[in-house]
Amino acid sequence: MTCTEFLAKMTDYFDGTIAKELEAEVRQHMCECSHCEVVVNTTRQTIKIYRDTDVYELSTDTRERLIANIMSKCRGKGCA
Amino acid sequence: MPTPTIQSPAVEEHPDVALVARAREGDTAAFEQLVRQYDRQIFRVAQHITQNREDAEDIVQDVFLKAYEKLDQFQGNSKFSTWLVRIAVNESLMRLRKRKTSRTVSMDEDVQTEEGAIPRDFADWSPNPEQIYGQSELGDILRKTIQGLPPGFRTVFTLRDIENLSTEETAEALGLSVPAVKSRLLRARLQLRERLSRYLKQPEGVKP
Ligand SMILES: [Zn+2]
Numbered sequence: 121m122t123c124t125e126f127l128a129k130m131t132d133y134f135d136g137t138i139a140k141e142l143e144a145e146v147r148q149h150m151c152e153c154s155h156c157e158v159v160v161n162t163t164r165q166t167i168k169i170y171r172d173t174d175v176y177e178l179s180t181d182t183r184e185r186l187i188a189n190i191m192s193k194c195r196g197k198g199c200a
Numbered sequence: 201m202p203t204p205t206i207q208s209p210a211v212e213e214h215p216d217v218a219l220v221a222r223a224r225e226g227d228t229a230a231f232e233q234l235v236r237q238y239d240r241q242i243f244r245v246a247q248h249i250t251q252n253r254e255d256a257e258d259i260v261q262d263v264f265l266k267a268y269e270k271l272d273q274f275q276g277n278s279k280f281s282t283w284l285v286r287i288a289v290n291e292s293l294m295r296l297r298k299r300k301t302s303r304t305v306s307m308d309e310d311v312q313t314e315e316g317a318i319p320r321d322f323a324d325w326s327p328n329p330e331q332i333y334g335q336s337e338l339g340d341i342l343r344k345t346i347q348g349l350p351p352g353f354r355t356v357f358t359l360r361d362i363e364n365l366s367t368e369e370t371a372e373a374l375g376l377s378v379p380a381v382k383s384r385l386l387r388a389r390l391q392l393r394e395r396l397s398r399y400l401k402q403p404e405g406v407k408p
Contacts, residue, residue, distance in 0.1 A: 127318075127390075128386075131385055137367075154322070158323070158324050159319045159322070159390075161325070162324065162325050162400075163389050165329075166389060166393045167389065169329060170342060170361060170362055171361065171362060173339060174244075175342050176243065176244050176247040176253075176343075178239070178240055178243045182257065183239060186260050186261055189261055190235055190265060191231075194231060194264075194265070195228055197268070
């Protein structure tokens, strides 16, 4: 397996949707190729860091203001 | 707009289905519960795509008002949250197009760029980036980094990796094929990785 082929399989590998025999090849490539091993590890870290950090937070004040606006307009539509 | 149907496995009814049914009958408290469940997610999606806080706040309101008006059109063959995200993506892309009048914004245009297609930085990262940077500094770095991604890439990354939608749900929300989502996701992840490497890689010669 070449590095290019490896990259093409990386998404399926991450998502656990890779075919069994390909997974063995992918793992084998990572053992032999330190570059791809680093790419996999740091990509994993990239995903984790974005998942764990709330990059865009909504303050409680803003949130309540938005919800109040939404709900008052919904009630104005003749429901309830 | 026609909703592409994806095979839905036989699962227990999602609690949202009952809330939607009540909201349809005019129960605004039920609808408010749905708003409170998903407003933060819709805000994050909108902010990631538009990169504009004011727009993102407007989009949160527009999405839920639109959803309320169109509750009858919600088919129940996708998750309610995916349906909302889909509306949010459409609204966000519309706003983005309005702001960038000279340039079209589509899900397809940015596949052309070669950046990030081939990794170049092979330095390993420090295992604890939060020890190098404070929370707020790290937040700045993450925002700046994702901002630089083409809209189509950061949208796919946001839905798939940050909001944890499945590949199929992401495809459905964006009106893309599954292979198209996969290739954008790979490119987005690699570009972000490459850009973050600048900040997070270990100094040369240091081994954990
Ligand atoms: Zn390799």
